[in-house]
Amino acid sequence: MMEHKRSGRLAAGIVRFSQDGRWDQDVHRLLRYARHEAVVAVSNPANSLDHLRLGQVVVDDLLSAGKQVRLLYSPDYLELRDRRPLLRHSSRGAQIRVTDNDFHNALIIDRRVAVLWSGAGADHPYAYLVREPALLRALHQFALLSWQSGHGLTEPAETRVVLDDTARAVLNTLNLGLIDEAAARRLGVSLRTYRRHIAELMTRLEVRSRFQIGVRAAQLGLLDDIAGAPAAREF
Template sequence: MTVELNADEQWAENLRRMLVGVRHEAVMAIARPVRPETEYGAEDTVFRQLHEAGKKVRLLLSTAYVGSRGRQSVLRQFTLGSQIRVTDTDFCNALIVDRERAALWAAAPGQQPRGYLVAEPALLGVVHQFATSTWHSARRLRDHLELRDGLDSVALAVVEQLHSGAKDETAARALGVSLRTYRRYVAQLMARFEVSTRFQLGVRVRELGLLS
């Protein structure tokens, strides 16, 4: 069974009620929030209570979501430590409870959010498998933040040169290094961010909010 829901002012309360009723497991994925940042704090509190009660909880965040907020804001908002992971994979906002029901919601720019309650076993199984497998392959939140925040001034300067579209020779002169050294910096950044092309590197640094 799939039922369309109104993602209105009652949406946050409906999600909290679903969380409070968890018996065994809860998986929550936030890609593109449709509510004010402060409203997610109450859900984090419920997640912590579930975790402390021995329930299995997983929270998945998108790099775009984390990148749109400061480090301290994210750490203050979500406090479950290793249960929180960050992924580059695209996904829909979701809350899955006990593998029995799931709420899915999203909003296109300038439009009211739309939500669905899913209880149909086959669809629910697909949603749960995707969310949990993505969570397992994602980075821990603190590892992700260290990846983003651990760049020195030289690395950030290389990122800016790449973003500007400067040729390697021009970028190397601007940084006062040899062409070989500049290309080594680029290769190190690609390895650090686990990408194979400069285009992918550009996408990643934008997601992490590294561009001024």
């Protein structure tokens, strides 16, 4: 069950609970109680592949049960995601929109309960369970306005990224989890040169962090091209 940890004086009907290793499972358990509709708005997700996989499973379950599902995403969220599962959800009846509006990570179930949570990079991760009617109405109205401002999900054109030997070697060191100094020694280059290669790899893959390099490389199948490379990991 969800372990609520109160923090300060919160309004009636609002509970704060910690984002420990099980919190996303608790949230997805709430989704299974949806009677009619679930609205999922994700702008800045947590750096968790388990979180993403759980979300896909629960949406599949809701659609199989005949529930209405609305999925609202930010362009940043979709930038590094494989869209095939989302397109599959769309083909099964999920309504999906993408908006440039700023919005908070939120889940609204039947307009009876909502969860707000922080995303990757938050200094103090948090999640709020909301049952207060006035706030629920405001959250739903804001989600509706963001939904109306959005556009449909489109399937991106197939992209084939080809890396040279240097970029492949740098990607391999990241996949192995080596620290920069050890990776530079392994490649026989200076630390400054190694970090320049990483910056060039980010530019080549159109990402902004080392974690995103790993996600994007896995999506493009680049890790499969590295001979003898171990299974993909989060960088």
